[in-house]
Amino acid sequence: MKTLDILILGSGPAALCLASELAKQNLTIMGISTKSPKAKWENTYGIWASELEELGLESLLSHRWSNTVSFFGNGISEKGNKSTEHRYDYGLINQEAFQNELLKKCKGIEWLNETAKQITEEKNISEVICFSGLKLKARLVIDASGHKSNFIKRPERKNVAQQAAYGIVGKFSSPPVEKDQFVLMDFRPDHLNKNEKISSPSFLYAMDLGNETYFVEETSLASYPALSQDRLKKRLFTRLENKGVKIKEIYHEENCLFPMNLPLPLKKQFVLGFGGAASMVHPASGYMIGSLLRRAPLLAEKLAIYLKEPNQSSIELASKGWEVLWPNELTQRHKLYQYGLQRLMRFDEGKLRSFFSSFFKLSTKEWVGFLTNTLPLPKLIYVMSKMFINSPLKIKLGMLNIN
Numbered sequence: 001m002k003t004l005d006i007l008i009l010g011s012g013p014a015a016l017c018l019a020s021e022l023a024k025q026n027l028t029i030m031g032i033s034t035k036s037p038k039a040k041w042e043n044t045y046g047i048w049a050s051e052l053e054e055l056g057l058e059s060l061l062s063h064r065w066s067n068t069v070s071f072f073g074n075g076i077s078e079k080g081n082k083s084t085e086h087r088y089d090y091g092l093i094n095q096e097a098f099q100n101e102l103l104k105k106c107k108g109i110e111w112l113n114e115t116a117k118q119i120t121e122e123k124n125i126s127e128v129i130c131f132s133g134l135k136l137k138a139r140l141v142i143d144a145s146g147h148k149s150n151f152i153k154r155p156e157r158k159n160v161a162q163q164a165a166y167g168i169v170g171k172f173s174s175p176p177v178e179k180d181q182f183v184l185m186d187f188r189p190d191h192l193n194k195n196e197k198i199s200s201p202s203f204l205y206a207m208d209l210g211n212e213t214y215f216v217e218e219t220s221l222a223s224y225p226a227l228s229q230d231r232l233k234k235r236l237f238t239r240l241e242n243k244g245v246k247i248k249e250i251y252h253e254e255n256c257l258f259p260m261n262l263p264l265p266l267k268k269q270f271v272l273g274f275g276g277a278a279s280m281v282h283p284a285s286g287y288m289i290g291s292l293l294r295r296a297p298l299l300a301e302k303l304a305i306y307l308k309e310p311n312q313s314s315i316e317l318a319s320k321g322w323e324v325l326w327p328n329e330l331t332q333r334h335k336l337y338q339y340g341l342q343r344l345m346r347f348d349e350g351k352l353r354s355f356f357s358s359f360f361k362l363s364t365k366e367w368v369g370f371l372t373n374t375l376p377l378p379k380l381i382y383v384m385s386k387m388f389i390n391s392p393l394k395i396k397l398g399m400l401n402i403n
């Protein structure tokens with residue numbers, strides 16, 4: 001078989017976001033994936049509506065909420081049950097429409113149902129060997145096979161923190177959250193025991209999907225070791241029980257587990273990554289879809305330029321690609337986010353409530369910019385400093401690791 005310009009591994013959001021941009025360039029591209037690119041994605045993807053609006057893609061939302069709130073009180077008194085109103089629209093992506101929209105743009109790209117086993121580089125060209133025995137050669141291999149990729153080299157880290165969540169879509173005896181409401185974080189801790197409050201707090205992420213159907217998910221922002229699905233499930237059920245809410249029917253269960261602070265990949269390697277494989281998850285929130293959509297066009301354009309140079313080896317192409325994906329600016333921001341996450345992971349539920357309560361007192365532009373990773377580095381430093389100055393002393397000490 002002829003050597004391809006680009007071979008993409010995977011057919012999840014990362015693979016399709018990048019492939020849909022690469023398809024605009026005049027390149028020979030193929031994809032291989034364990035699953036068909038048409039197979040329905042299993043995860044429920046949420047996003048701030050403005051992230052899609054800025055790209056003209058807001059029609060891809062299946063649901064949109066203006067009533068967006070969090071709860072950072074202790075859940076005991078009236079004051080402790082007061083909501084923090086975000087006054088900023090949040091949405092749920094219509095997976096099918098999103099997937100179809102991207103696939104439509106992947107004109108001319110064929111996907112084979114194969115699983116990559118090994119990738120080698122010889123005479124400046126990469127070769128992917130599949131479990132079936134099939135061998136494919138490409139000038140550049142892009143690994144978009146997700147967070148568990150075996151092919152991307154990165155510094156070793158033993159205690160990688162994971163975001164874990166257990167959620168259900170279903171019908172309930174009474175609304176678990178207000179009608180037409182989206183709850184980003186309900187940190188009220190009344191369903192947690194003393195030990196859980198100290199060592200592994202979790203919050204409720206929930207939304208009204210209409211038609212008396214709700215999605216409720218017990219979420220651990222990040223912890224090492226990860227909270228098990230069993231523990232999260234028990235917590236979710238206790239939380240509902242404490243509210244007097246009974247589950248009548250479950251339509252869908254979501255089991256969520258992915259790494260939050262994977263070290264950034266090495267820039268000198270012959271495979272380029274994108275998406276989970278390239279540590280693109282926002283280390284302070286766990287979101288990634290917005291950044292896939294924002295970062296794919298530039299990477300695709302640049303790769304097409306580099307590929308015009310016929311003598312570029314796989315390692316030269318991939319290294320240049322890594323520079324585009326993780327330039328100094330984004331690398332520095334990533335370090336700041338990781339610093340923040342590392343501190344948050346040491347906070348008990350009381351400190352977390354206090355931290356997020358201060359965080360959402362930032363201006364909307366500031367907190368949205370922080371959560372979507374769209375603030376330029378100096379602004380991010382300014383926002384983080386402002387947040388620090390405005391926080392209570394116990395949070396300041398916690399952020400400095402003096403507690």
Ligand SMILES: Cc1cc2nc3c(=O)[nH]c(=O)nc-3n(C[C@H](O)[C@H](O)[C@H](O)COP(=O)(O)OP(=O)(O)OC[C@H]3O[C@@H](n4cnc5c(N)ncnc54)[C@H](O)[C@@H]3O)c2cc1C
Pocket residue numbers: 009010011012013014015032033034035043044045046047114115116117144145146147254255256257258274275276277281286287288289290
């Ligand atoms: C349950 C859950 C909910 C999430 N919710 C959100 C959210 O609301 N908003 C948000 O922004 N982010 C969310 N995330 C985080 C992140 O956006 C997702 O993990 C996202 O699916 C990662 O995209 P990806 O394409 O990198 O990897 P994946 O979606 O994991 O896709 C990997 C692809 O590679 C294929 N593959 C794997 N191994 C091989 C191989 N060896 N050879 C060939 N193909 C292979 C797989 O079949 C699959 O097609 C969520 C994650 C999870 C797990």
